[in-house]
Amino acid sequence: MTLEDIQCAWRTNNEVNLRLLALCPDEAMDLKPGKGKTIRSNYVHILGVRRMRLEEHLRAEAQTLAKLDWKTATREEITTELHRSSALMERLWAHFEARTRPHRWSTALLLSYCIAHEAHHRSQVEIALRLGGHEPDEMDLYALWDWTKLAPSDPTD
Numbered sequence: 723m724t725l726e727d728i729q730c731a732w733r734t735n736n737e738v739n740l741r742l743l744a745l746c747p748d749e750a751m752d753l754k755p756g757k758g759k760t761i762r763s764n765y766v767h768i769l770g771v772r773r774m775r776l777e778e779h780l781r782a783e784a785q786t787l788a789k790l791d792w793k794t795a796t797r798e799e800i801t802t803e804l805h806r807s808s809a810l811m812e813r814l815w816a817h818f819e820a821r822t823r824p825h826r827w828s829t830a831l832l833l834s835y836c837i838a839h840e841a842h843h844r845s846q847v848e849i850a851l852r853l854g855g856h857e858p859d860e861m862d863l864y865a866l867w868d869w870t871k872l873a874p875s876d877p878t879d
Contacts, residue, residue, distance in 0.1 A: 725819045728833055729812045735837045736808040737872045739768065741865070742844050743800060745858040746851060751797070753854035761850050763792035764843040765800045771839060772807040775832070779817055783810050811836070 743765060751762040759767060769790060776784035787807055790799055818829040827835075844866075851857055865871075 723830065725816055728815045728819070728829060731837070732811055732815060732833065733808065734869050734872050735840060736804060736811075738866050738869075739765075739804055739840060739844065740801065741872075742847055743797065743804070745862055746797075746847065747856055748797065750851060750854055750856040753850040753856070755846055755849040755853055758846055758850075759843075760792075761847050762795055762800070764847050764850075765804070766790045766792040766795050768840050768843050769800070769803050769807055772811060772836075775836065776807070776810050776814055780810065780814055783813065786810075 746761050752760045754760045754763075758764075769787070773784050773787050773789070776787070787810070788799065788803055790803060815829055815833065818825075818827070818832065848858075848863070
């Protein structure tokens with residue numbers, strides 16, 4: 723697997739996050755499945771974990787990310803930070819690939835962990851939408867799984 727493959731997989735994961743967010747009506751952002759996180763706080767949590775990972779290896783870059791409030795973050799703020807943090811995560815993958823000394827986290831292991839973590843929170847978002855009466859169209863949900871057809875958004879757009 724090349725660095726380009728790793729970054730493409732990451733961009734696709736981020737695109738799924740963005741597309742699911744776009745399926746969440748504004749009035750649904752504070753829904754939650756039972757006692758879990760709200761839709762808004764799931765996204766803020768994803769961003770916080772990205773920031774934590776970046777702080778471990780790219781401290782200065784991580785400090786440029788906004789710390790969003792899990793109760794008040796807007797869709798626009800979340801979208802902006804998903805783009806910004808995703809671009810920095812691509813730099814993190816490059817940093818990992820350039821290392822010459824062994825590390826407890828290989829690029830593949832951390833990439834897998836991060837994507838699995840974000841997928842877990844996307845499922846919580848989908849459950850909150852369903853339970854809250856805002857179930858997305860079935861075809862829109864299926865489209866989130868067709869990764870070969872997803873065209874990752876360019877963070878500079």
